[in-house]
Amino acid sequence: MGNRKVALVTGSSRGIGRACALGLAKAGYDVAVHHSVSPESAEKTYNEVKALGLNSCILQGDTGDARVPQRLVDETVEKLGRLDLLVNNAGITRFENLMDITAETMDELYRVDFRGMVLCASAAARYMVQNKIKGSIIFNTSIRSYQPHSGDGVYGGLKAGLNRIIKSFAVDMGRYGIRVNGFSPGVTNVRVPNPEDEERDPFYRYSRRYIPLRKNGYAEDMAGTVVFLASDAASYITGQVIPVDGGLSAVGAPEHYHDLVDYYDIEDWMNPPEGVKFKFEDLKKKEVK
Numbered sequence: 267m268g269n270r271k272v273a274l275v276t277g278s279s280r281g282i283g284r285a286c287a288l289g290l291a292k293a294g295y296d297v298a299v300h301h302s303v304s305p306e307s308a309e310k311t312y313n314e315v316k317a318l319g320l321n322s323c324i325l326q327g328d329t330g331d332a333r334v335p336q337r338l339v340d341e342t343v344e345k346l347g348r349l350d351l352l353v354n355n356a357g358i359t360r361f362e363n364l365m366d367i368t369a370e371t372m373d374e375l376y377r378v379d380f381r382g383m384v385l386c387a388s389a390a391a392r393y394m395v396q397n398k399i400k401g402s403i404i405f406n407t408s409i410r411s412y413q414p415h416s417g418d419g420v421y422g423g424l425k426a427g428l429n430r431i432i433k434s435f436a437v438d439m440g441r442y443g444i445r446v447n448g449f450s451p452g453v454t455n456v457r458v459p460n461p462e463d464e465e466r467d468p469f470y471r472y473s474r475r476y477i478p479l480r481k482n483g484y485a486e487d488m489a490g491t492v493v494f495l496a497s498d499a500a501s502y503i504t505g506q507v508i509p510v511d512g513g514l515s516a517v518g519a520p521e522h523y524h525d526l527v528d529y530y531d532i533e534d535w536m537n538p539p540e541g542v543k544f545k546f547e548d549l550k551k552k553e554v555k
Contacts, residue, residue: 411429
């Protein structure tokens with residue numbers, strides 16, 4: 267064990283969590299890599315952290331189980347010596363229209379995306395206060411916490427709840443020098459980030475057209491924000507949630523064509539009412555190629 271700071275990144279076997287783990291390792295953190303059901307992916311992240319010359323360990327557990335968050339904090343301290351940073355990233359995504367919502371989906375989203383994150387933050391905060399560590403807790407929320415999209419009522423509502431409680435938690439922890447912040451990813455291509463593959467993907471090929479910066483986000487974009495929020499450069503920032511979305515939430519834009527259909531019945535534009543001079547081809551001319 268060295269004198270380096272230690273980060274626990276939940277859900278860090280792949281995607282945004284993996285990028286955060288590697289970004290923090292490059293910034294000098296020892297990293298506890300966590301997964302629920304992806305041991306091979308977790309081992310890959312672990313090996314990459316170790317290859318950078320940092321200490322690491324692999325933790326397993328479903329954060330939707332109320333007993334797991336405290337155990338993850340305890341195991342991080344046991345294996346890496348301390349805890350300075352929690353990146354509350356582990357979550358699931360489920361979309362259901364109001365008419366199709368089930369109690370099972372609601373319960374699953376609540377357990378993992380809300381209760382699990384709160385309990386992880388609580389366990390980390392207790393450790394930091396007891397050990398007089400002026401640490402940092404960072405939540406992964408979503409731009410869906412700001413603007414509605416198709417079928418995301420429960421998911422987006424819980425994410426909006428996280429944005430709100432981050433502010434209260436920042437107030438709770440301020441007297442201890444512990445900062446609590448969040449980041450809200452927009453469209454983040456973690457499935458096919460290779461440019462050639464992205465161009466062939468039925469979603470990511472077109473999603474950038476709805477984003478003001480005209481490009482999709484990637485896991486490394488989210489990691490950059492996390493590394494910043496954890497750094498001394500952000501030492502006077504707490505209780506804030508930063509959208510990392512290329513401007514998507516700034517204009518309240520849809521994420522994809524299905525949103526446009528639900529918002530505006532856009533398919534009707536191809537058959538305008540009598541007397542309306544509109545050609546769908548005219549709209550297509552303005553699309554970004």
